[in-house]
Amino acid sequence: MFDDLRDLYQEVILDHGRKPRNFRRIEDADRSARGDNPMCGDRMELWLKLSPEGRIADAAFQGRGCAISMASASLMTETVKGKTPEQAKEMGEKVRTLAMTGTCPACDGAIAEDMERLAPLSGVHEFPSRVKCATLAWHTLKAALEGAKEASSE
């Protein structure tokens, strides 16, 4: 009945949705922000630890949401580790393109391998009402890096 939904709910999405990685608090975080999608009730809090040279040393989150938003946040905390804030924000922009169009023409260079890992999020592009589920974590990341306290995917 739902076989054609395997593009959206690939095994990696279901796996990260069920068992999100880095689902914890960072007590001595350098940056943090809350993400909120008031329309659907998705909510998350993100913490970042920066290295002395300003790279993301650790990223963790807690919250509630659908399989796609949880998986997106989980994959994000894994892929942004070691990145500079600029690289991380660039990845967020690419995820947005990926989620909206299903493709990412400029996903090469230093972040190519990480974008490959995030490619399963492209499945949402056929579901306009679900794009925000995939982008909420990345809006929250941007807010945290820019010193804002709140992000909304509305």
Added chain:
Amino acid sequence: MSVALQPAPALDVARVRRDFPILARTVRGKPLVFLDSAASAQKPRAVIEAMVRCMETAYANVHRGAYHLSEVATESYEAARAAAARFLNAADPREIVFTRNSTEAINLVAHSWGRGVMRPGQAVLVSEMEHHANLVPWQMLRDDGRGIGLRVCRVTDDGELDLEDLAAKLADGKVGLVAVTHMSNVLGTVTPAERIVALAHAHGAKVLLDGSQAAVHRRVDVRAIGCDFYCFTGHKLYGPTGIGVLWARLEHLERMPPFLGGGDMIASVTLERSEWAPPPAKFEAGTPPIIEAVGLHAALDYVAAIGLPAIEAHERALVDHAMRRLCGVEGLTLLGRAQDRGGVFSFALDNAHPHDLSTLLDRAGIAVRAGRHCAEPLHARFGLEGGTCRASFGLYTTREEIDLLADALVRAREFFA
């Protein structure tokens, strides 16, 4: 609430479905299973054609022109008002105010009665199961510095209005208005309107009932209920969007100041001041929803021709069937178990988020709503901040559609296992 003394003539659902052109379409290659009528219902051909006919043959602005077409349009508009009065068994068509929807009707009462008639020190009493439309306007009234309070009546674990709590919160006589739903858009609970009115009136409070859901499923008799204000919206009642109805006792409407100012709501205007027209014109500033009123009239006629007792019996059978089928779905939590309930079921699956679930159901051609259904406090009350999926029925809903839903839920749970 009136009770049918004779057995209702059965509703022929196959025939009814042919009246709704949209039900013939497919979604993602599957026949449409539309289970979101509580958000907005589909439209029968009679409504669509009445609105087209109005625009093609009988349209002009109302209450203004001394020419034939304007007179015809005015007659149609006022005939819709009379039909709405009959629908609610109101004493007088002048007690019917057309608004944009229920939300605007409640805002009208909050502005006009709340700010113009209620006194500082008084309070409005709502319940935990209100739609945001019957909560936010009262929060705004509380917060605008007039000294009017806001109290909230609890809901029991079964999803019923806690009448003991209601009585306790009325006891000090400071509640000026009880504003509660007549049927919950999340739990399906039908509230005991007559008992609420008796309790409220005994303590000097007026009663507003939000009938957005109830009026679709039950015969509503405002005189038998004895309430002071009642509202419903056209688009949930198989009519068009953009028109709602506020019913209020004429004596209340006469006391209330206008809500919006403009044309058509005045008796005379000089550059210095204006005098208000009598109700209902006083509350209908500007060009009203004329075509929508014609559509609403057709919808009320359509519902009346099928008969609310028949609709009620059909939906009761659907509710019983849905109860049996949904309770058989492993891992499913149903929100609310009220004795008296209508065809609205909100539920959560243990291993699937409501949004993931609704995406899956959509693949099966099944339209349900996911989220908190404009009732965040109620979801918090039941510990479901992440929301629920809601299946809601209309007079065109079939047992087979409920079976499809239940089967799809079982398959969805397997999918996420």
